[in-house]
Each structure stands twice: as C-alpha cells, then as structure tokens.
Amino acid sequence: MLVRNAMRRNVIVADPSLTLKEASKVMTKLNIGSLVITKENKLLGIVTSTDILKCIAEDKDVEKTTVEMIMSKPVITIDPDKKIEEAVDVMLKNKIKRLVVTENEKIIGIITASDIISIEPKLIEQLSQLISLKLPGYSGG
Secondary structure, X not given: OEHHHOOEOOOOEEOOOOEHHHHHHHHHHHOOOEEEEEEOOEEEEXXXXXXXXXXXXXXXXXXXXXXXXXXXXXOOEEOOOOEHHHHHHHHHHHOOOEEEEXXXXXXXXXXXXXXXXXXXXXXXXXXXXXXXXXXXOOOOO
C-alpha cells in the first residue's frame, strides 16, 4: 500500500507565532497530537504534544513561548507514492511517530504510526519499537 492511500489529508497547520497555550488548546479541541508549522505555505517545523509537555516540565511560560521556539526542524517528510513499509523505516530510523507527506514541496497530508497500525497490522511489531521507547526505569505509558 502507498502512503497516499493511508495518509490523512486534513493537515492542521499553525503560524510560528502561536503560543504553546494556544497550540495546546487547538490540539485538544481537534484531538490531534501535532501541529505542522508553516509560514506563507512554507513548511517550517512540527510541534507535538510531547514537545509541549517537555516545555511545561521545564517550567517554560506557555503564554510567552511560541511554537517556533520549540518546533522540530527540519521536518522529516515522505513522498505520497512511497510504500507504507518505507514510511515505517523512516519513522524507526528517526524515532518519530509522524511524517508530513509532501508533493512538489507542498503539504498534502500526514501519516502517523497509529494510521499505519490500523491499516497494516503486520507492521505492528516494527512500530511497537517506536511506541515502547521509554525512559530506563520508567514503567508508565
């Protein structure tokens, strides 16, 4: 199966000036785990709920810290015509759970480890490595 057939086409993008508090509200309201950061249709970075949690743990001011200050960049992307297995390889290699799908430098979708698990059960074993990455001595989820 191709990435094109498994990706979500509705990518939620945000401006780099969005504060972490605003970002967390958007993510909570839409029940999503990340925001793709763009400016003038140019892909700049990605912010995940985990990124925001780390900032809270580090006592960063969520009302003053912007997504631009903490976003991961450059964003690791994948072509929509790559196979799902290739997406899994990229995720494992980079220890990430989401890939922005781009075509001719334009964002056309996003694919997550959860999306892949739901359509390709045989890849669960490989992706479980990503999901089970834990801190030594930590047994929580």
